[in-house]
Amino acid sequence: MEGSSRRPTINDVARMAGVSKKTVSRVINESPFVKEDTRKAVQTIIRETGYAPDPQARGLAFRRSFLVGLIYDNPNPQHTVSHQQGLLDAMAGSGFELVVRPVDRTSPRLLDEMRVFIERQKLFGVVLPSPVSEDERLAALLQELDVRYVRIGSVALDEPGRMLVSHDGKGAAEAARHLADLGHTRIALISGPTSFRSSVERRKGFEAGLAERGLSLDPALVKVGGYTYESGVGAAKELLALKARPTAVFCLNDEMATGVYTAAREAGLRIPEDVSVVGFDDSSIASRLWPPMSSVRLPLRDMGRIAGEMLVPNPMRDKPKVQPDIQPELIVRASSAKVG
Amino acid sequence: MEGSSRRPTINDVARMAGVSKKTVSRVINESPFVKEDTRKAVQTIIRETGYAPDPQARGLAFRRSFLVGLIYDNPNPQHTVSHQQGLLDAMAGSGFELVVRPVDRTSPRLLDEMRVFIERQKLFGVVLPSPVSEDERLAALLQELDVRYVRIGSVALDEPGRMLVSHDGKGAAEAARHLADLGHTRIALISGPTSFRSSVERRKGFEAGLAERGLSLDPALVKVGGYTYESGVGAAKELLALKARPTAVFCLNDEMATGVYTAAREAGLRIPEDVSVVGFDDSSIASRLWPPMSSVRLPLRDMGRIAGEMLVPNPMRDKPKVQPDIQPELIVRASSAKVG
DNA sequence: GTAAGTCATGACACCGGTATCAATTTATAG
DNA sequence: CTATAAATTGATACCGGTGTCATGACTTAC
Known part of the structure; x- marks a missing residue:
């Protein structure tokens, strides 16, 4: 509602404050070499005019932008949206903006596209959720381009400041112990694609958890799915049709x-009386199914937030630099019960 | 892998092509005032060097950016993610990037924040899904700032080029006719908050559909929910406890x-034998529930894509300008059956 | 063959910031 | 009180593009 129809520039501020634009620039960038009086005078003008520096001009001079990229290729949009929310939580008020960029991680042009994207946009930083976070060529490219990044994944593939580890294996182990403690011994596993590191880690953790209870995985009770609903139905149909039917099924995602659930219903089996089911992710559907499904919860939104905090400096927040460890947690609901 | 460790600039291209940078600029911007030979020579150099203009520098000179903003405040992340995917589909290869920006539409500072966001980032355009699309003050602000925008909503609130209408009412009417045709007469409605235009439109459409079959909505069978699972459970409990229990329930979202479903199970009622259920959105959970749920599908991703096509020029595509009409579609599954 | 008009191109300023380095002011030491 | 060092400040170039306008080359008209 000011008279001027155009936002003030650094020149306007400089003129009004009676200093050079460079001094205004120093104030903006919190240079220590500005006299206190000058700083205050400039800040007053900035406040009065509502001046805010132009990110394009600033970026041009700084040779970087104030954009953070979220590069993802997740078959599960729920994951993406949760990570995204957390990231945005961390970035709120920081002056940085989030640019989202879905990719096809199997594309032969992936690396070229990423190079162009990152170089042209001069991204300040990049967040890579799994499974893109598992691509070492991409990580190498980011290092070559000297871009900050945070990889979110189930296992430490990089130095701590660049890697946020979700310890999926621990959650899977917890599920294994849970089922074992309920008395199950014929426990089936529906795995994800082995090309997903998360799938490998979860399976390893699950087997470790079983081993803790003196059990081991029967190869006949292991099916590889594609992390999709349909593949789950297919795998479960086979498992539930076995003569020696498993009494529990652990799935590497919800x-x-x-x-x-669908396969069990179609086979006339009850959950959990005839077969216990435990999922992974604790996506919103888990608690809405009937009976509500036990599942290993990953704090996806928190992970996104922490990744954001690792990446961007945010004056609105001054958390200690200690990374709270990301720990999965088994949420026990009604789909897992004592065997029998 | 080139010798130079720095991306070529327009100056490099100009020097190598033996022309001025302004001429290179003309080639980039497809100016007609460039001799064919010159254009080819420049384009060859551009191709050989892999030159691509710096969006920040370009934006600075153009006084705008190549960023499209997605401004949303949706209680349902599923909606956001679908719209976002569609938008990104449309923008792929266009040279524009998508910046996502969640907001609190009830915040008193919303307009100020949006003004700063849009002015500072000099957004090329903005997409507003509902319910932010329903805020007329925001639309007025966008017009004042002279920013292109597309509002996605259930009813035409703006001129066609700026509004993508999803005709939710038609879908709700289809659901009404469907239930009426199955013989239901005691049909309950669980509405969303009346502050959501979508909720009002869906209800209006539903009543219109009932009227077509000579039915009307019994006020005793109408509950207002909050578009959340929990509010659905609560409303359904009340409805299913009524002496004159409804034989069908239409909910304004999934x-x-x-x-x-949950309330029915807890009340010992079967779906669809004792009560038919129809939802709205056809979110992924609809087909995974047991029995699979009938629901009105909104082509959210398509809507996002069309919004993107309305907003950004994309050389990779040259669709006719005719907007395919967005029509909801009732997906009939097993949760709705003949009364009795 | 020359004047006038069109086409193609480039020189230069500018978009709104920051970096460099010299100039000026202030503080400290002798 | 003066010499020297340290703290402030600003002039100017530059980041990588585009806008404006003048200039030179080439046509077309007479």
Whole structure:
């Protein structure tokens, strides 16, 4: 509602404050070499005019932008949206903006596209959720381009400041112990694609958890799914048709676990009386299914937030630099019960 | 892998092509005032060097950016993610990037924040899904700032080029006719908050559909929910406890409809034998519930894509300008059956 | 063959910031 | 009180593009 129809520039501020634009620039960038009086005078003008520096001009001079990229290729949009929310939580008020960029991680042109994207946009930083976070060529490219990044994944593939580890294996182990403690011994596993590191880690953790209880995975009770509902239905159908039917099924994500519900219903089996089911992700569907499904919860939004905090400096926040460890947690609901 | 460790600039291209940078600029911007030979020579150099203009520098000179903003405040992340995907589909290869920006539409500072966001980033355009699309003050601000925008909503609030209408009412009417044709007469409605235009439109459409079949909505069978699962459970509990229990429940979104499943199970009622359920959105959970739920599908991703096509010029595509009409579609599954 | 008009191009300023380095002011030491 | 060092400040170039306008080359008209 000011008279001027155009936002003030650094020149306007400089003129009004009676200093050079460079001094205004120093104030903006919190240079220590500005006299206190001058600083205050300039800040007053900035406040009065509502001046805010132009990120393009600033970026041009700084040779970087104030954009953070979220590069993802996740079959599960729920993951993306949760990570994204957390990231935005951390970035709110920081002056940085989030640019989202879905990719096809199997594309042969992936690296070229990423190079162009990052170089042209001069990204300040990049967040890579799994499974893109598992691509070492991409990480190497980011290092070559000297871009900050945070990889979010189930296992430490990089130095701590650049890697946020979700310890999926621990959650899977917890699920294994849970089922074992309920008395199950014939426990099936519906795995994800082995090309996903998360799938490998979860399986390893699950087997470790079983081993703790003196159990081991029967290869006949292991099916590889595609992390999709349909693949879950298919795998479960096979498992539930076995003569020596498993009394419990652990699925490496909730989508496939939901498929087990469907297959069980179609086979006339009750959950959990005839077969216990435990999923992974604790996506919103888990608690809405009937019976509500036990699932390993990953704090996806928190992970996004922490990744954001690792990446961007945010004056609105001054958390200690200690990374709270990301720990999965088994949420026990009604889909897992004592065997029998 | 080139010798130079720095991306070529327009100056490099100009020097190598033996022309001025202004001429290179003309080639980039497809000016007609460049001799064919010159254009080819420059384009060859551009191709050989892999030159691409710096969006920041370009934006600074153009006084705008190549960023499109997605401004949303949706209680349902599923909606956001679908719209976002569609938008990104349309923008792929266009040279524009998508900046996502969640907001609190009830915040008193919303307009100020949006003004700063849009002015500072000099956004090329903005997409507003509902319910932010329903805020007329925001639309007025965008017009004042002379920013292109597309509002996505259930009813035409703006001129066609700026508004993408999803005709939610038609979908709700289809659901009404569907239930009426199955013989239901005691049909309950679980509405969303009346502050959501979508909720009002869906209800209006539903009543219109009932009227077509000579039915009307019994006020005793109308509950207002909050578009959440929990509110759906609560509303359904009340409805299913009525002496004159409804034989069918239409919910204005799937979240609440899922709540009806839970309430029905807890009340010992079978779907669809004792009560039919129809939802709205056809979110992924609809087909995974048991029995699979009938629901009105909104082509959210398509809507995002069309919004993107309306907003950004994309050389990779040259669709006719005719907007395919967005029509909701009732997906009939197993949760709705003949009364009795 | 020359005047006038069109086409193609480039020189230079500018978009709104920051970096460099010299100039000026202030503080400290002798 | 003066010499020297340290703290402030600003002039100017530059980041990588585009806008404006003048200039030179080439046509077309007479």
